[in-house]
Amino acid sequence: MQKISSLTLVLSDQCNFSCPYCPQRRGEKTLTAGDVTTFMDFLQPRLSEEVWLGFYGGEPLLSWPLIQGTVDHACRSFRKRFRFTLTTNGSLLKKEYILFFKKHRFDLALSYDGLAQKYRDAGSITMVEAALKKLLRYYPEGYAIHSVFTPKTVPLLAASMAELLCQGHARLQYAVDACVPWKKADLAILAKQLERLTTICVRHREKTGKTPLKNLNDTAGKGIFACSAGRDRLALLPDRTVWGCYLFYDLLGHSRQSPDYTKYCYGELEGFMAGFKGGFPAVTANYADLRQDYFFSEKKKLCGLCADLERCAVCPVVAALATGTLAVIPAWTCQLKKIARRVHGKPAAAVSSPGRQWA
Numbered sequence: 001m002q003k004i005s006s007l008t009l010v011l012s013d014q015c016n017f018s019c020p021y022c023p024q025r026r027g028e029k030t031l032t033a034g035d036v037t038t039f040m041d042f043l044q045p046r047l048s049e050e051v052w053l054g055f056y057g058g059e060p061l062l063s064w065p066l067i068q069g070t071v072d073h074a075c076r077s078f079r080k081r082f083r084f085t086l087t088t089n090g091s092l093l094k095k096e097y098i099l100f101f102k103k104h105r106f107d108l109a110l111s112y113d114g115l116a117q118k119y120r121d122a123g124s125i126t127m128v129e130a131a132l133k134k135l136l137r138y139y140p141e142g143y144a145i146h147s148v149f150t151p152k153t154v155p156l157l158a159a160s161m162a163e164l165l166c167q168g169h170a171r172l173q174y175a176v177d178a179c180v181p182w183k184k185a186d187l188a189i190l191a192k193q194l195e196r197l198t199t200i201c202v203r204h205r206e207k208t209g210k211t212p213l214k215n216l217n218d219t220a221g222k223g224i225f226a227c228s229a230g231r232d233r234l235a236l237l238p239d240r241t242v243w244g245c246y247l248f249y250d251l252l253g254h255s256r257q258s259p260d261y262t263k264y265c266y267g268e269l270e271g272f273m274a275g276f277k278g279g280f281p282a283v284t285a286n287y288a289d290l291r292q293d294y295f296f297s298e299k300k301k302l303c304g305l306c307a308d309l310e311r312c313a314v315c316p317v318v319a320a321l322a323t324g325t326l327a328v329i330p331a332w333t334c335q336l337k338k339i340a341r342r343v344h345g346k347p348a349a350a351v352s353s354p355g356r357q358w359a
Contacts, residue, residue: 005048006233009036009070010056010246011063013238017089017121021150021177023250023321024058029238033069035269039236040073042273047080048232054085056246058238061092071104087111087146090131091124098138108143110135114160116153136168144171144214151177151186158196165204165212173214179321182332187339194343216344225313230287234266242266244287247317251326260326290316295327297334312337 012030015022053074055067067086074082086101087109101108112128113120135143145164149157154176161172174197176182176190201213211217230244237249243265252261263286266272266279292312293304303309314337316327323330 002232003048004046004232004234006052008054008056008235008246010237011060011066012058014062015058019120021148031238035240036070037073050081053082056087059089060086061088090128093131095134098134102139109146110143111146113147114164115156116160119153144173145169147174149176151182154190154193157193161197162200170212172212176336178318178333187335191339198343222310224310225292227290227316230284240269242272251317251320295329297329298331311341
């Protein structure tokens with residue numbers, strides 16, 4: 001089997017936010033320290049020499065003692081090199097947490113939608129902006145801001161990114177909510193916003209020598225996208241089930257009667273370990289079929305026949321959250337991808353240099 005280089009721990013399905021575009025269901029399930037150490041210890045001989053260990057939720061900072069204990073266990077009991085990541089809404093971020101993250105060199109992703117935050121959770125703005133100020137002061141090199149825009153909030157995209165740059169935040173990334181329909185008028189607004197954003201980033205690069213927007217550095221060469229879930233990565237979910245990627249749980253984890261549940265779930269923790277030799281390869285083989293050239297549009301057109309095949313990558317789960325079927329892609333997703341390729345492709349040479357990491 002391929003060595004595992006990425007583990008995701010979804011610590012709980014509890015969250016103090018109710019973001020309108022979040023596909024996760026809120027609940028009361030929470031992993032225990034025993035669940036986490038059992039999972040990690042079982043996989044120890046199957047891990048790569050360098051492993052990304054990601055903490056997710058819900059809101060992972062609701063499980064702060066578990067984060068501390070897991071990091072301590074990883075550093076004390078493994079000879080592997082761990083690189084820690086954590087995604088948070090920022091509302092619970094304290095100075096002591098930030099210093100802990102800095103000590104262990106966490107790569108933090110703080111979810112904040114800039115000027116669009118008021119449509120997500122208006123009461124959160126003060127809390128999250130206070131957290132951002134703490135990060136900027138104590139750990140400026142350790143975090144990125146991830147912003148999500150919907151058809152309703154997309155007119156605020158460029159201005160939101162510009163405001164975050166003015167505040168001194170150096171690592172930004174935007175995403176669009178592809179689980180809801182984008183009409184022709186919405187797509188036109190998105191195109192204009194991305195044109196403006198690209199101009200802002202080019203000017204920023206000319207002044208500072210740095211490209212703040214990760215989207216503009218996604219300039220990898222052509223190739224056919226294949227989902228990595230289950231092959232070099234695994235996820236442990238709050239109900240103690242194991243999946244190739246936590247997104248599959250969001251799609252299938254609450255529908256155990258679905259045939260796709262047994263195709264993509266490795267089972268609960270004890271069953272996953274007991275049946276590893278036989279069950280793991282069988283489920284992993286199902287993940288291996290999730291390739292861009294095997295996907296279809298809603299109009300039954302095979303992606304493998306598309307001229308843009310080698311320049312496109314669509315998460316099959318995100319597509320299924322919109323269409324209801326894995327690897328069937330809604331028409332608006334194709335349009336979203338085409339707009340991003342067209343707009344971001346123009347300044348690629350100006351805002352990116354070969355081998356340079358985004359900063």
